[in-house]
Amino acid sequence: MDREAEFRELYEAHRDAVHAYFVGRTGDRWLAADLMQEVFMRVWQRLPAVAGRSADGQRAWIFTVARNLAVDTYRRERTRAGAEAALGHERADAPPPASAPVIAAERVAVVGEAIRQLPEEQRVAVTMAAAGGLTSAQIAAALDVPAGTVRYRLSLARRTLSAALAAYDQPAGTAEER
Amino acid sequence: MSLDDALAAWAATVRLPDAAADGIYQRIVMTPAPGGKQYGGLGRTWWRDFSADFAARMITSTRRVPWAA
Numbered sequence: 001m002d003r004e005a006e007f008r009e010l011y012e013a014h015r016d017a018v019h020a021y022f023v024g025r026t027g028d029r030w031l032a033a034d035l036m037q038e039v040f041m042r043v044w045q046r047l048p049a050v051a052g053r054s055a056d057g058q059r060a061w062i063f064t065v066a067r068n069l070a071v072d073t074y075r076r077e078r079t080r081a082g083a084e085a086a087l088g089h090e091r092a093d094a095p096p097p098a099s100a101p102v103i104a105a106e107r108v109a110v111v112g113e114a115i116r117q118l119p120e121e122q123r124v125a126v127t128m129a130a131a132g133g134l135t136s137a138q139i140a141a142a143l144d145v146p147a148g149t150v151r152y153r154l155s156l157a158r159r160t161l162s163a164a165l166a167a168y169d170q171p172a173g174t175a176e177e178r
Numbered sequence: 179m180s181l182d183d184a185l186a187a188w189a190a191t192v193r194l195p196d197a198a199a200d201g202i203y204q205r206i207v208m209t210p211a212p213g214g215k216q217y218g219g220l221g222r223t224w225w226r227d228f229s230a231d232f233a234a235r236m237i238t239s240t241r242r243v244p245w246a247a
Contacts, residue, residue: 004207011203019194029192036194037202044206104179104187111184112191131189162181 006051007044013055014062015040017142020132021063024124025070027116035073039066056141063142107165114164115157122157125150 018039022032042065043050050061115123128139136154140147179187 007207008203011206015199015202016193019199020189020192023192029194033194033198033202037206040202041206041209044209104184107179107184108187108191111181112188115188126185127189127192130185131193158181161185165181165184 003047007047010043010047010051010058010062011040014059017059017128017132017134017138018062018066020128020130020134021066021124021142022070023131024127025074025120027123035066035069038069059138059142060144063144067143107168110164110168111161114161118157118160122153122160125153126157126161129154 015036019029019032019036022035023029026032026035039062043062050058053061115126118126124143125136125139128134128142129136134142136150137147140150143150
């Protein structure tokens with residue numbers, strides 16, 4: 001297999017997961033795309049070191065790079081965040097499709113907002129599962145934490161998201177009547 | 179709509195579109211790979227290597243050889 005074909009295989013296998021990880025960390029899919037590009041650029045430059053590994057080994061290598069990059073970016077962004085907050089800058093994700101029924105779109109928005117407000121560790125786990133398509137074991141290997149920890153984070157996140165949907169479904173004023 | 183359905187729909191709004199992912203892929207593979215010899219052309223350091231080797235041979239060739247002294 002030539003170099004580019006080898007890289008293509010790696011890229012297709014891991015790009016969604018890496019992108020989902022950065023969406024979980026940053027909350028911004030386009031910033032996540034930039035970071036994902038940087039990770040795969042490093043994969044491209046170090047391909048012989050990565051391609052010879054097992055699928056799990058490749059994932060571990062790639063996510064070690066991703067985690068380090070996230071830490072570096074976080075340090076840089078911390079200073080910029082203050083300025084953006086002062087300017088009222090708001091990162092916007094793509095809105096739900098206009099053709100979707102309003103009620104369904106609103107529920108998606110409720111879930112999106114609830115995910116945004118989750119603690120970062122839960123947000124990363126739930127994003128990697130939902131958008132990256134990873135199992136809890138794969139997330140655990142990628143983040144280098146025990147699988148039980150990931151399952152616990154996912155469970156807490158799902159509980160919070162279910163509560164947010166339940167609150168949305170509750171007719172207005174019901175809470176006050178109790 | 180269940181929580182899983184809502185999560186799947188939300189995931190679709192944050193996932194990278196295929197066109198954008200393909201664009202990133204193309205930008206990466208356009209970048210020269212380290213040790214360009216894999217492409218069969220000249221490596222990126224060929225001129226430096228050639229010059230160094232040439233200079234070394236020139237210096238060696240101008241040294242007096244013991245048997246000719």
